[in-house]
Amino acid sequence: MNKQKFKEIVHPALVLTIICLVVTLLLAITNYFTNQVVNPALDKAEVQVLMGLETDDFSLESTASENAYVVNDSAEKNIGYVILSSGKGYKGDISIMTGFEDDGTIIGIMVLESAETPGIGSKIEDESFLNQYKNKKSVDEFKVVKNKTTNDDEIQGISGATYSTNGINEAINNAMNEYLSIKEG
Amino acid sequence: MKDERKVSLKENFTKGLLKENPVLRLVLGTCPSLAITTMASNAIGMGLAATFVLVCSNLVISLLRNVIPDKVRIPAYITIIAGFVTMIQMIIKTYLPALYDELGIFLPLITVNCIILARAEAFANKNKPLASVVDGLGMGLGFTAALLAIGSVREILGSGTWFGLSITSGIIDPMIIFILPPGGFFVFGILMAIANKLSDRGDKNNSAPLEVGCAGCTNVGCNLNNKA
Numbered sequence: 001m002n003k004q005k006f007k008e009i010v011h012p013a014l015v016l017t018i019i020c021l022v023v024t025l026l027l028a029i030t031n032y033f034t035n036q037v038v039n040p041a042l043d044k045a046e047v048q049v050l051m052g053l054e055t056d057d058f059s060l061e062s063t064a065s066e067n068a069y070v071v072n073d074s075a076e077k078n079i080g081y082v083i084l085s086s087g088k089g090y091k092g093d094i095s096i097m098t099g100f101e102d103d104g105t106i107i108g109i110m111v112l113e114s115a116e117t118p119g120i121g122s123k124i125e126d127e128s129f130l131n132q133y134k135n136k137k138s139v140d141e142f143k144v145v146k147n148k149t150t151n152d153d154e155i156q157g158i159s160g161a162t163y164s165t166n167g168i169n170e171a172i173n174n175a176m177n178e179y180l181s182i183k184e185g
Numbered sequence: 186m187k188d189e190r191k192v193s194l195k196e197n198f199t200k201g202l203l204k205e206n207p208v209l210r211l212v213l214g215t216c217p218s219l220a221i222t223t224m225a226s227n228a229i230g231m232g233l234a235a236t237f238v239l240v241c242s243n244l245v246i247s248l249l250r251n252v253i254p255d256k257v258r259i260p261a262y263i264t265i266i267a268g269f270v271t272m273i274q275m276i277i278k279t280y281l282p283a284l285y286d287e288l289g290i291f292l293p294l295i296t297v298n299c300i301i302l303a304r305a306e307a308f309a310n311k312n313k314p315l316a317s318v319v320d321g322l323g324m325g326l327g328f329t330a331a332l333l334a335i336g337s338v339r340e341i342l343g344s345g346t347w348f349g350l351s352i353t354s355g356i357i358d359p360m361i362i363f364i365l366p367p368g369g370f371f372v373f374g375i376l377m378a379i380a381n382k383l384s385d386r387g388d389k390n391n392s393a394p395l396e397v398g399c400a401g402c403t404n405v406g407c408n409l410n411n412k413a
Contacts, residue, residue, distance in 0.1 A: 012254040019253075019261050023268035030272045034279040115289055118223045119344050119364040160361065 042069065042097075047082055050099040050110045068182050071099075078102050081182065084112075085175040089167030091115040094124070096168065098175040104183070105137050109172065114164075121164030129158060129165075133172060142176075144169050194319050201323025208331035209380035213299040217291045219369040222336035225348050230284045232329025234277065235295050236322065238269045242301055243321035246309040253310075262305045263296070270296045300328060331376070338372050339363045 048056050051071055060082065061070040067084040081100040086093045094114040099107040111125045123129060132155050133142070139153040144165050149156050157165040207213045214235075221227040245265050246253075253261045274292050278285045285292065295301070304324055309317040340346060343363030345353040353359070362368045 008256075012257040015252065015254055016257045016261055016264075019249075019264055023264055027268060027271055027275075030275050034275045113286065115286070117364075118227070118287070119340075120361070 042082065042084075046097065046110060047071065047099070050082065050097060050108050051080055052099075052107055063182055065178060065182060068178050080107065081179055083175040083178045083182075085171045085178060087167040087170030087172075087174060089114060089116050089124075090121050090161070090163035091117070094164070094167045094171055096171045096175070098172060098179075100175075100179050103137070104176075104179060105135060106133050106172075109133055111168070114168075116161070116164045116167075120158075121161045123158050123161060124164050124168045132156065139176075141173050142169055192316075194316065197316055197319045198323040201320065201325070201327040202330065203327070203380065204384045205324075206327040206331055206380055207300045207303075207324050208328055208335075209377050210384060211300075211303070212377075213303055214328060215299075215373075217294065217298065218332060218335060219366065219373060221288065221291050222332055222339055222369065222372075223343070223364040224287075225333060225336040225340045227287055228329065228332035228336040230277075230281075231288055231291065232325070232332050234273050234288070234292065235298060235300070235328055236325025237273055238266065238295055239301050239304060239325040239328075240318055240321035241269045242266045243304055243309040243317040244314055246305045247312060247314040247317035250310045258310070262302060266301050266305070267296045300324060334376055335369070335372050338376070339368060342372075343368060 042060060044056060044060070047053075047060065048058070051058075057074045058079070059072050059076075061072055063070060069082045070078055071080045071082055073079045080102055083098050083100065084095070085098065086095045088094075092115050094116070095112040097110045097112055099109075101107055109130050114122070114125065116122050116124065132149075136142075136152060142153055142155050144157040144162075145154045146157055146159075155165075155169060201207065203210075205211055208215065208218050217231055217235075221231055242262070242265055246262060249261075270293060273295075274285075277288075277292065304320060308320050312320070337347060340348075341352055342360055343365075345351060345357065345359040360368075363372065
């Protein structure tokens with residue numbers, strides 16, 4: 001009787017434990033191999049595209065802020081800035097990378113992470129929307145408007161995606177503020 | 186619990202595609218079917234990831250079917266399934282980061298996708314490894330096909346595109362409701378009706394799924410009482 005009870009309790013627990021150990025081992029191995037492919041915080045190839053550079057003959061210099069980097073050409077001359085920022089979208093944070101000329105003109109914006117609704121909020125990543133920010137010099141604050149824009153610091157929103165557009169706009173404003181504080185300090 | 190009729194491998198595979206399509210006929214895995222089908226391209230990634238997990242877990246569970254004691258059946262299955270899901274998650278995150286972002290939370294949720302646990306319970310723990318792998322493949326591809334069908338309809342009607350390519354956007358105004366939750370249900374219901382019609386055709390006597398009873402049951406708990 002005792003031996004049977006023993007088997008009824010110990011055997012299942014033992015099998016389950018062994019399964020857990022084997023699964024854990026396999027996961028550890030997979031994790032080890034996939035982590036070899038390191039994803040750096042700033043992808044040089046992405047920066048090249050963002051800044052519109054012909055070659056990858058440039059370097060990134062960190063600044064006092066951990067989110068802002070100076071882009072220097074091969075002669076160590078400052079050709080602009082790359083700034084990481086984020087804003088609160090409809091579903092979590094929207095992370096972006098903004099490229100600035102030395103004088104503060106926006107070269108381009110690249111969305112790094114966003115979980116907005118596919119087909120609606122995801123339209124903030126469309127070129128037609130982001131191009132509104134291009135070539136604009138830093139203003140006090142960009143504002144999202146529903147109708148046609150009347151001046152340079154207004155951005156036309158995407159209908160049905162108010163939270164998403166406000167979120168990415170906030171991210172861009174944050175990037176601009178970061179640029180200004182780097183420039184001054 | 187002997188099966189009444191011997192089922193060929195080919196039948197095992199094809200049943201998952203239409204007659205026992207997990208999404209449209211067995212009504213399993215409905216959460217991802219509604220949530221990620223706003224775009225057709227998501228369907229392929231999600232479907233193949235789920236198929237990978239399904240095949241691997243069916244194989245392992247079938248191999249261990251005489252080893253795992255009844256009492257710890259469910260925890261053992263969940264551990265194995267979660268293990269495979271985590272593995273594919275790590276692989277996709279590293280090699281296909283764009284797809285990883287698109288699938289979001291639904292990738293880890295494959296673990297509790299009813300299809301995988303249901304097939305383990307209803308098939309893999311009673312059949313040989315090869316048959317289980319084939320069943321997993323059929324069910325997985327059926328899942329992918331269903332996702333693709335739902336996703337395509339929703340994307341074409343809701344955004345005017347298919348796989349990102351413009352189809353009707355210049356001519357017809359897209360009906361946004363189709364990429365919102367209500368639209369998902371509309372499309373799902375209609376496709377289920379079509380699948381039922383197609384399955385019944387030419388099958389006058391035997392229109393019930395091969396595994397009667399528990400196969401379509403999403404309440405896995407009831408299986409625990411049926412086992413001796």
